[in-house]
Amino acid sequence: MPNALMTANRLAAPTLIFGWGNPSRGDDALGPLFLERLETLAGAHPEWGEIECLTDFQLQVEHALDLRGRARVLFVDASVNTPAPFTFSRLQAARNASFTTHAMTPEAVLQVYQDIEGRHPPPSWLLSIRAYQFELGDSLSTLAQENLTVALMWAEKSFLACQTAAELPARQNREQFLETDGYRFHRDRREQKAQ
Amino acid sequence: MTFELETAAQADKLRRVAIDPISRVEGHGKVTLLLDEDNKVHQVRLHIVEFRGFERFIQGRPYWEVPVMVQRLCGICPVSHHIAASKALDVVVGARQLTPAAEKIRRLMHYGQILQSHALHFYYLSTPDLLFGFDSEVAKRNIVGIAAAYPDIARQGISLRKFGQEVIRVTAGKRIHGTSSVPGGVNKSLTRDERDFLLKDVAQMIAWSHEAVRIIKQLHQSNPALYDHFGAFRSNFMSIVAPDGAMDLYHGALRARDADGRILFDQVDYQDYEQLITEEVKPWSYMKFPFLQQLGPEHGWYKVGPLARVQNCDRIPTPLAEAERKEFVTYGQGKPLHATLAYHWARMIEMLFAAETIKELLHDDDLQGTDLMRTGERRKEGIGVIEAPRGTLFHHYRVGDNDLVTMANLIVSTTNNNQAMNTAVREVAKKYLSGHEITEGLLNHIEVAIRAFDPCLSCATHALGQMPLEVTLEDCTGQLIDKVTRDAHGICHA
Numbered sequence: 001m002p003n004a005l006m007t008a009n010r011l012a013a014p015t016l017i018f019g020w021g022n023p024s025r026g027d028d029a030l031g032p033l034f035l036e037r038l039e040t041l042a043g044a045h046p047e048w049g050e051i052e053c054l055t056d057f058q059l060q061v062e063h064a065l066d067l068r069g070r071a072r073v074l075f076v077d078a079s080v081n082t083p084a085p086f087t088f089s090r091l092q093a094a095r096n097a098s099f100t101t102h103a104m105t106p107e108a109v110l111q112v113y114q115d116i117e118g119r120h121p122p123p124s125w126l127l128s129i130r131a132y133q134f135e136l137g138d139s140l141s142t143l144a145q146e147n148l149t150v151a152l153m154w155a156e157k158s159f160l161a162c163q164t165a166a167e168l169p170a171r172q173n174r175e176q177f178l179e180t181d182g183y184r185f186h187r188d189r190r191e192q193k194a195q
Numbered sequence: 196m197t198f199e200l201e202t203a204a205q206a207d208k209l210r211r212v213a214i215d216p217i218s219r220v221e222g223h224g225k226v227t228l229l230l231d232e233d234n235k236v237h238q239v240r241l242h243i244v245e246f247r248g249f250e251r252f253i254q255g256r257p258y259w260e261v262p263v264m265v266q267r268l269c270g271i272c273p274v275s276h277h278i279a280a281s282k283a284l285d286v287v288v289g290a291r292q293l294t295p296a297a298e299k300i301r302r303l304m305h306y307g308q309i310l311q312s313h314a315l316h317f318y319y320l321s322t323p324d325l326l327f328g329f330d331s332e333v334a335k336r337n338i339v340g341i342a343a344a345y346p347d348i349a350r351q352g353i354s355l356r357k358f359g360q361e362v363i364r365v366t367a368g369k370r371i372h373g374t375s376s377v378p379g380g381v382n383k384s385l386t387r388d389e390r391d392f393l394l395k396d397v398a399q400m401i402a403w404s405h406e407a408v409r410i411i412k413q414l415h416q417s418n419p420a421l422y423d424h425f426g427a428f429r430s431n432f433m434s435i436v437a438p439d440g441a442m443d444l445y446h447g448a449l450r451a452r453d454a455d456g457r458i459l460f461d462q463v464d465y466q467d468y469e470q471l472i473t474e475e476v477k478p479w480s481y482m483k484f485p486f487l488q489q490l491g492p493e494h495g496w497y498k499v500g501p502l503a504r505v506q507n508c509d510r511i512p513t514p515l516a517e518a519e520r521k522e523f524v525t526y527g528q529g530k531p532l533h534a535t536l537a538y539h540w541a542r543m544i545e546m547l548f549a550a551e552t553i554k555e556l557l558h559d560d561d562l563q564g565t566d567l568m569r570t571g572e573r574r575k576e577g578i579g580v581i582e583a584p585r586g587t588l589f590h591h592y593r594v595g596d597n598d599l600v601t602m603a604n605l606i607v608s609t610t611n612n613n614q615a616m617n618t619a620v621r622e623v624a625k626k627y628l629s630g631h632e633i634t635e636g637l638l639n640h641i642e643v644a645i646r647a648f649d650p651c652l653s654c655a656t657h658a659l660g661q662m663p664l665e666v667t668l669e670d671c672t673g674q675l676i677d678k679v680t681r682d683a684h685g686i687c688h689a
Contacts, residue, residue, distance in 0.1 A: 112353075115343050
């Protein structure tokens with residue numbers, strides 16, 4: 001079915017969007033919430049093609065198998081180490097020690113895929129949405145909500161509107177989006193508010 | 196009751212080493228050792244610094260919330276707690292006998308859990324030691340190292356775990372923290388599409404599980420001096436078994452054997468567990484030490500988990516696993532195997548049993564049934580027991596007339612194995628540590644012994660394959676000689 005978000009039937013849709021985080025820990029919910037809102041939008045956008053959305057509390061080794069048969073993958077996470085409202089970057093497989101923790105990096109997941117499948121992983125990107133608070137029981141902060149909205153708008157106009165990897169010049173795309181589409185983003189003021 | 200090497204004679208002169216755990220809530224492993232002037236071991240203790248807050252969190256909550264709440268106890272086996280709590284509360288709602296659909300869906304969920312947890316335990320946490328060596332390079336002693344060096348084995352392990360997670364997702368609603376098992380039954384059945392989705396891969400999972408048994412069997416046969424003796428010690432066994440004595444990891448009655456394999460008790464209803472088991476408290480550990488009342492604390496402690504179950508049952512009701520069980524028993528030449536590393540062999544036999552059982556259940560049309568719930572005479576108290584991946588798991592609740600839980604008692608697998616794990620660590624320390632300087636390889640020998648029983652220490656501290664662990668050496672005056680600490684990132688600090 002075109003444009004179906006196949007969270008149930010496990011078929012390998014060409015586009016995988018994987019958001020992770022703990023919904024009970026404030027802004028850590030940004031990844032799962034991104035997927036939740038995307039699912040509500042997808043029905044109106046057949047041009048996005050088939051998309052599968054997967055979410056989990058954390059990245060684990062076995063998520064490497066979710067990359068099988070994909071044309072492209074977008075990882076979505078909350079981050080305190082990224083400029084607001086979000087950053088977008090191309091991922092490469094990398095061997096690191098993150099597998100020893102509950103916070104395996106997407107690069108390490110790609111490396112596991114490469115090791116066990118014996119081939120390069122599908123083209124993959126990371127969408128990091130700026131987050132501010134992670135306490136257990138916290139709700140999503142106001143700033144994170146704004147960042148989530150902007151990230152979703154960008155994804156609609158950019159990542160999901162592009163059908164090939166070549167159409168995604170990552171940094172330019174983000175900057176152009178923030179400057180030219182009316183999303184004047186007053187980073188300094190927002191950072192001050194966050195503090 | 197004090198065991199050999201549990202408490203040194205001059206302990207009152209020794210300085211107590213205080214450990215600041217990374218996370219008390221989620222658990223922390225610590226081993227302390229006391230040595231004399233000749234570096235002879237006098238005391239070894241495995242401390243599980245575990246805050247058991249859940250038993251209090253649950254009090255005052257409505258009983259129907261409990262099967263979902265208790266899944267937060269464990270990141271590796273939340274399904275075990277989900278089902279054990281449901282079984283206890285089945286008794287409370289008067290539904291000890293579930294509908295066929297409900298019981299089979301829960302069974303499928305549970306065997307999916309066994310499959311994914313055993314795959315994690317063996318492939319992710321143990322093969323790095325077993326295939327690379329206990330003293331091998333730290334940097335590659337992990338699942339990612341296995342993926343690089345043995346991609347086929349890693350692919351099989353990761354795929355098995357993933358398949359088990361998919362069984363859980365289909366039956367419980369989510370890969371982790373599912374919601375389908377409820378007091379009195381389940382709230383969803385399987386669609387034919389969901390069944391077919393699992394069926395298409397199950398034959399491959401059986402084949403890979405069989406291959407896993409072959410791998411561990413070959414390791415035993417290639418180095419019996421290590422595999423038969425590392426951390427070996429005699430003890431009783433306990434597990435539940437089916438009414439006919441067959442292996443059943445979802446439901447049954449309690450059976451225990453002594454170290455020679457003689458039955459101590461059999462077919463005891465687990466609702467009466469308090470008449471069988473007493474928990475001893477020791478001042479140096481947060482975790483209790485259970486023992487069989489009829490034998491007392493000195494002789495009544497026991498092993499649970501795969502090594503106990505495979506040798507406690509009379510047969511395994513699936514053909515491939517039963518053939519492997521017979522070979523396992525033959526290897527013991529008529530006597531129970533007590534080798535710590537034999538846990539892995541038994542574990543892989545159980546994984547094969549789980550894969551075969553999943554296939555049988557998937558062919559059962561009851562999974563698509565619509566009669567999912569039972570109720571009956573309301574009771575104030577219920578006990579649920581299952582064989583969780585790492586051993587017998589007890590959930591015990593009392594519920595008031597207002598439906599709020601008034602008492603919760605949980606005896607988890609790790610607790611049942613507490614004395615056994617301490618004994619294994621002492622055996623390893625005596626053989627490999629006494630008189631030697633601590634090295635990372637030594638540290639890993641201790642961890643290998645613990646891990647053969649229970650990787651939940653890793654799980655509870657959110658680490659895969661690398662427990663935060665501290666080993667200290669003190670002389671008989673309490674002077675610190677040496678200390679090696681491995682942090683949550685697997686990095687050792689001298």
